[in-house]
Amino acid sequence: MADSALLQRTELPRPNVTLADAKVIFNEFYGFSGTIRELGSQQDRNFLIDTGEERLVLKVTRADYPQPELDAQNRAMEHLRNLDLGLRIPEPIPALTGEYIPQIEVGGQYYWVRLLSYLDGEPLTRQKYLAPEVVASFGDVVARIAGGLKDFRHAGLERELQWDLRRAGPVALHLLKSVADQKQRDRIAKAMIMAVKRLQPLASELRIQAIHHDITDDNVVATPNATGRLMPDGVIDFGDVLYGWLVADLAVACAALLHHADGDPFYILPAVKAFHARYPLSEAELKALWPLIVARAGVLVASSEQQLSIDPDNDYVLGNIEHERTIFEVATSVPYPLMEAAILDAAGMLPDEPELMMSHPLLPSLAPADFLLTDLTVTSPDLPRDTWSDQEIDWKLLARAAMETGVSSTRYGEFRLSYTKPLSPTPPATFALHIDVCLPGATEAFAPFDGTILLDGHHLILSSPELSLHLDGIDCSLEDGATVKAGDAIGTVAGAAGGVGGLRIQLCRDPDLVPPLFAKPQQSAVWRRICPSPSPLLGVGVDAPAPESKALLERRKKSFAKPQKNYYVDPPQIERGWREHLFDMNGRAYLDMVNNVTILGHGNPRLAEAVDRQWAMLNTNSRFHYAAVAEFSDRLASLAPEGLDTVFLVNSGSEAVDLALRLAWAHSGHRNILSLLEAYHGWTVASDAVSTSLADNPRALETRPDWVHPVMSPNTYRGKYRGEGATDGYVEAVTAKIAEIEEAGGKLGGFIAESVYGNAGGIPLPPGYLSAVYALVRERGGLCIADEVQVGYGRLGHHFWGFEQQGVIPDIITVAKGMGNGQPLGAVITRREIADSLEKEGYFFSSSGGSPVSCVVGMTVLDIMRDENLQQNARDTGDHLKARLEALGQRFPIVGAVHGMGLYLGLEFVRDRETLEPATEETAAICDRLLDLGVIMQPTGDHLNVLKIKPPLCLSRESADFFADMLEKVLSDGW
Structure with missing residues (x-):
């Protein structure tokens, strides 16, 4: 159980110190005066003073915290400032008396005060989206601080602190008393219990050293790079520095990143990879990382709820609590085995996949040669036009294939086009972690390994400590909980003998997990380790080959002339299109907003039929006599x-x-x-x-x-002549050029x-x-x-x-x-x-x-x-889209102008609307971010600062709105 003094600290309100009090302290103790405002804090009071020459931060802490703890914080900052870390660290400043931590009295209460230099920049917490390079840099910053503190020693680091993740379980359970929502209280308690359960066997192997323990997006200061992205380069707030688990420093940072993750827990992996590259972690530490992130999330939510119960006007807590709830939701949205494997993989320490031990076929009456495999991928010839959008298409194609041989099967590991989602800002789950089989009803199934039968209607699980087999579509006469040996009959495929039945087959290495049927592409490599292919159960190779997009790109670079560029540094492999949509090999749909070549849109069936008919008849050159050319x-x-x-x-x-x-x-x-x-x-x-x-x-x-x-370019936006009278100026430039030609004796x-x-x-x-x-x-x-x-x-x-x-x-x-x-x-x-x-x-x-x-x-x-009235659609949809884009210009200063008409539009980005300095790097970054959100977009113009918006003329209003919405999201959230 946590120390009682520690638990009492969790109930302390902030110091009762006002702006007027802070003004007095600044003046009397430090000799400074200027403009003062309060900064946020959970349990301290922080004030910023601007003297006109410099900015300083005053930290006021309750006297309940021992002075050696505060001295340890000052000494840690000095220690790091003396190292060549390439990071900005605050500098402790002494009072007029020479003391670094004087004690003061305000309103009958005693407090410790400290003065620190202020780091210019912005905290990352206000940026909703952080690019992978920013996330990686964040992880590297944490590693540099942790490495810098590795040899730091101070008596004040031995402290009882509610944020110490070694004590997360009992602290959270204590704090939960203040959570009024019973359902939320139960969820947090369950999450904490599970996290502590996974941490306990690893705890003895986790290294302890001095750690910052609060490197969050609030406490990392960033400055913009050439693209306008905020890159972390400074660390503040050493209030939680202590001796603790090294990996806890990374866990705190990763938890903070989760409210930027848009629901994707894999978002943290660049930070993990960067930290591990600079300060390698052990296998035990990497395995402990996700449970610690969950624990941190639980403590955050419980602590904020508790703090608001005693300090309901704390704007800092009120401003952060939604972020913290989001962190908790993302942290508890995925199973531990998935994140453990993903983290080990990011660190390059994922062990070899264990071999599947199968001693008996699942369906021995079916010969491998009987199976006819369906193809549901992006390149499938069986998915013409937009048939992929039919929700029943998988089973329709499966049933059609079964009519030929009696048995047909989908393929494990294929990215199914039938599960794509056009106009989606996130990639859908398209990677099949299972196999569907269409086969004769009443076909007998047998246990491929020893295990226990678990039943839920037609869903059967054959469970063993190392592996579980999930079957849907089985009639089982065995009782729930029955044990079977490999080769024992476990049931028959639902359906009458002679009829058609369907069977879904899936394996999972975690017996406590009910796995999803599909994985998102970015998670598929890890999910397939947890849910290996069930094809060995059938004795037939039914696995889909993995796309070789990177190898294909290298082949392109090897044999394709370098000046023939492709869009994007890391381009998606596009192999199919439909109207204004493009699809990559992972089944990801992109809205094509640049393809003025395909004016009708992609995959037009009427055009394909006309071409097919003419190719079958004749194709030659125009020197022959035929009707079409005339x-x-x-x-x-x-x-x-x-x-x-x-x-x-x-x-x-x-x-x-x-x-x-x-x-x-x-x-x-x-x-x-x-x-x-x-x-x-x-x-x-x-x-x-x-x-x-x-x-x-x-x-x-x-x-x-x-x-x-x-x-001279008659550019009415950034050219020499603008507004009324511009025409005359540009025409005069032409007149002058003609005169120049004629003076030299030339003719036009x-x-x-x-x-x-x-x-x-x-x-x-x-x-x-x-x-x-x-x-x-x-x-x-x-x-x-x-x-x-x-x-x-x-x-x-x-x-x-x-x-x-x-x-x-x-x-x-x-x-x-x-x-x-x-x-x-x-x-x-x-x-x-x-x-x-x-x-x-x-x-x-x-x-x-x-x-x-x-x-x-x-x-x-x-x-x-x-x-199809495509010119009219270009007018109507184009006018609507232009109005949407012009509205963005009212909100975002980077939008300089919207050019063009119909479906030939240009959105020009500038850094300054007066000087018209082109936002070239920002435009490139915006295009990359739009690709992440499912939009194909490229820059144009001499300065490459204009979005060239020229989609197929069949662009729907819904698609136009999606583009405008995604652009708004990028401009709002960052790139």
Whole structure:
């Protein structure tokens, strides 16, 4: 039983010291004056003074605490400050008398006071989300402090403290007397009893040393790094320093992290790994870690409830109690064996998996050759379209397979697409920890090992000390509690003989655990050790192969050219899509908010059927005579303004731009081309030449050929000219550039620009800009090229073509991207006389651009866009989404502007709305965080500080809201 003095301390209220009292103490004992405010504390009073030159913290402690304990805290800080830990530690400051811990009297009560330097920064407790690198850094900080205190000695460390986790059980049970809620009291008591039970056999092996014992998110001070993330670099509040279990220091920190974990206890593992890397723990200490975390959680909740019963106005406790309740909920949400294995695995100390001992098959009447395996993974051919969303699809496919051989089985260890959850901020549990078998009813089952029968309806458990077999769908005539030997009959599959029955089979190494049927992907490696595959019971290999995404990425890097980048440093392996959703190999669904290539969305069945039909008939090049090329060319020409009646079909947007430039040269007879700064037009020699986006080519401005003449970017958000009058300024820049060309004796061949500034984030051009520039260019015999590859083809919603927003008609239109929904397909639309100008340079064709398959793809895309009203959806859903994003700008200063229209939007992030300093690193971190939450998003713009929002045009309002909600979550919680 805990010492009575210790238990009495748990009932002490805070010192009765006011701000006025603190002002007197600061002045009379330390000679300081300034602005004073109170800081939070559980049982002390802490006051912050700002003298104008420095900030200091006054700590007032009840005299019930012996002075040597307070001296130990001061000496511990001095000890750590003298070490090269790379951390900021408060400095104890003496009173005017030279004392470090003078005693004072306030209102007839005696208190100890201390003065410490104040550490600038922010506590992590206010950050709801902490990135894995922050969590790892947190664990490393704890290890550095623990390592620094390893050799620290002081008599004041031998103390009785309610927070000492060696005494957690009796302390919590004492505190529980103040918990009014009977149900909550019982839950805490049960959790504490279980934690202490698991700790008892390990206690003698746990190292004891001086520990801080309160390195929490409240007591770690952090400063922002380049991405804006708060990184821990200082530790405060040494009020709980004592001799205690070394691993308890890590347990306290991990418990504090759990209220940031969004319900995932594995969230702490980077901290465990980082601590162990710097200050290695023993196997016993690692096994004790989770029980200690649970114990800490129980003490926290019980202590806060008790403190509020005696000090109901304690704002510090009131502000923390919800966090502490969350910590307790997460800590008690998972079984001990799972977390023990996860922690050992994180430390690289997980022992080899023990061999399964099976001496008899479960279903000996079934031959392994009889089993037909189903495939329920992301790549399954049996899950076309959105059949994966059918809640009964697993059993439907199982039953269909059983019709062929009489026996079919699902596979253990497969990530089932049928359990995915689109528009979910957390990965669903998709990893199958069991096997489902469809087989003849009344098939006899036998015990594969010795054990005890436990019955619950049709659920049977064969339990032994090392392993339990869980069966659903068994009729058992044995009594509950009956013991059986391996090979004994244990029942028959439910269902009549000759009929069809179903059997669910699962193994578990923990006899006290009722395991889940599915595990979340991030927990699957540990869960499969607890619930090994039951396939040995059947004598057939029914395990699904593990995805080899990392090995595949290495193969890509080995054979795929390095300049061909992929999204993300650690990209998910995407193998399936449906409408605006993408699915990785773990069955995780992502909302695709960047894929302007697939304008219709992914997996469109109508398009797939049309392509399949045409491929089966013919595919060749456009120099042959066939109907599709004529029909598609007519369709495209009819979409363009009157007079633009001639079509070239090519393979891509880059080729379309390249061809458009050749047409301008051929028709005008001149080489010089005007282009815009900050623009991207393609990757071929010519299209790259007129591209000036620094994000795509950091050397763009210094490597342009002499026929390219970039002009000032008409960026109305961060350009030279903004607001009214901006158009005139930007047009004058074009006039000046033309004059420069002409003064050098050159003639103008043409001008190319995106009709909306796509790569800069969908920024609209200034009103009347294209009209004025087109007139200047045409006066000099040049041609005007509208690059609609990204922004045209209905994406803007309000207009089919981007140039319609400016009220102009170009001489040449280039288009690609969405017109093929991923099929290589692009086009140039122009006037007949311009097209004919190319004849003097020879003929032109594109091998697959105008092929029968490409033409059928193009026409089917247009049909679906029309029939499904996708341009109207782009307008309506896009306007709704833009309004949601603009509302975020009212709340979050990092949101500088929302550009664009329809479903081509750009959300620009800035560090300062006045200077417009781009938030480049923050934008990258936000995109990474959005990926965690199930959203595919990437940055764009010269500063890579704009979210390029250009999803498939089938984007639903629900999906648009999910994106806005997740973005709001990131901006609110941190990244």
